[in-house]
Amino acid sequence: MNKHDLEATYRDYITCLNNQDWMNLGQFVHNDAHHNGRRLGVNGYRAMLEADYEQIPDLHFNIELLAVDSPHVACRLRFDVTPKGSFLGLAVDGKKVTFCENAFYLFSDDKIREVWSVIDKTAIEAQLG
Numbered sequence: 001m002n003k004h005d006l007e008a009t010y011r012d013y014i015t016c017l018n019n020q021d022w023m024n025l026g027q028f029v030h031n032d033a034h035h036n037g038r039r040l041g042v043n044g045y046r047a048m049l050e051a052d053y054e055q056i057p058d059l060h061f062n063i064e065l066l067a068v069d070s071p072h073v074a075c076r077l078r079f080d081v082t083p084k085g086s087f088l089g090l091a092v093d094g095k096k097v098t099f100c101e102n103a104f105y106l107f108s109d110d111k112i113r114e115v116w117s118v119i120d121k122t123a124i125e126a127q128l129g
Contacts, residue, residue, distance in 0.1 A: 001110050007068045009110065010075070014061050020053060022046050030111040037084060037116075056083045065102065073105040088121050099123040 001007065010028035013028040015021075026042045033045050042050060053059050058081050063118045078100050083092040106114035 001070055001107065003068050004068055006070045006073060006107060009107075010066070010068070010073050011063070011106070013112065014063060017049065017061050020049075022050070025049075025116065028111055029107070030108055030113040033112055033115070035115045055085070055087065056081045058082050071107045073107065075103050075105070076101060077101045088119065088124065090121070090124055092124070092128065095128065097124050097127050 009028065016024055016028055025046050029042045029045045031041055033042060035045065035048065042090050056079075060081070061078070062078040062080075063075060064078040065074075067074040078098070080096065080098045082094055082096050085093060086089075087097075100123065101117055101119045103115060103117040105112050
């Protein structure tokens with residue numbers, strides 16, 4: 001996939017997540033998808049995202065920085081959210097927090113096959129003081 005098409009596909013994937021359009025998730029996620037080394041497949045990937053939305057009802061993925069070098073995508077995602085209860089082991093309990101996630105993707109067969117991501121937990125800790 002060329003750089004332009006890969007960027008467009010990634011942006012469509014983010015739109016799919018923000019719309020919680022789970023019926024079309026398989027259009028973007030490979031049947032053999034892995035997240036941080038754990039094999040999830042499309043169904044496990046969907047379950048992970050559904051759990052995220054359950055824990056963070058106002059979850060919205062905002063692209064802050066995007067770099068594409070086919071077959072890889074690197075993205076800094078920004079979140080301004082209000083998680084319920086505990087989040088990443090922190091007692092957020094409905095407080096509004098802002099943080100970023102750095103995510104790297106490997107595409108295969110025009111779909112996300114590997115995702116490696118790190119959330120800036122320190123930023124959340126600082127806000128909770």
